[in-house]
Amino acid sequence: MTDxxxxxNSEALGEIVIAPQVIETIVAIAAAKIDGVYSLRNKRFxxxxxxxxxxxxxxxxxxxxxxxxxxxxxxxYGVSVPSVAMTMQSVVKxxxxxxxxxxxxxxxxxxxxxVPEKTPKPDFKDLxxxxxxxxx
Numbered sequence: 780m781t782d783x784x785x786x787x788n789s790e791a792l793g794e795i796v797i798a799p800q801v802i803e804t805i806v807a808i809a810a811a812k813i814d815g816v817y818s819l820r821n822k823r824f825x826x827x828x829x830x831x832x833x834x835x836x837x838x839x840x841x842x843x844x845x846x847x848x849x850x851x852x853x854x855x856y857g858v859s860v861p862s863v864a865m866t867m868q869s870v871v872k873x874x875x876x877x878x879x880x881x882x883x884x885x886x887x888x889x890x891x892x893x894v895p896e897k898t899p900k901p902d903f904k905d906l907x908x909x910x911x912x913x914x915x
Contacts, residue, residue, distance in 0.1 A: 797879050799839040806837045809874040810850050813867050815857040815858035819844070820851040845884040848875075853892045864888040 786839040810816060819836025848871065854863055868886040875883050 782807045782850050790859060791887055803837045803874050804821045805878050806850065809871050810852065810867055813861035813863065813870060815855050817853040817855045817894040819854055847882060847885040848883055849889060851891050853894050854890055856893050856896050860890060875908045
């Protein structure tokens with residue numbers, strides 16, 4: 780992830796700028812809800828010890844005019860890897876476009892492993908910071 784902001788719209792009234800962390804959060808939630816996805820995987824050691832868990836396993840970068848997303852996941856045993864990956868790509872692109880009006884040019888899925896059937900899937904709330912999902 781870079782610290783640069785992603786500019787979504789520039790008009791006479793001003794600019795709308797969305798931080799990459801917001802895109803990472805949207806992508807992480809969309810990816811975690813897809814059938815066949817066991818959990819997201821941290822790529823960097825800093826993600827393991829960081830306090831914020833909302834973007835773990837998701838990395839957004841901007842290369843010239845392209846927005847590229849890398850998602851690192853563990854899949855559930857028995858699912859079709861290509862099918863889950865293609866579903867994840869389309870769902871992520873749609874969710875980000877709907878919520879931020881940003882077009883994702885590439886969604887790269889990195890399957891880190893397959894988890895056996897007997898391993899219980901983590902609760903959705905365990906994947907994110909406890910304050911993150913509170914809507915009170």
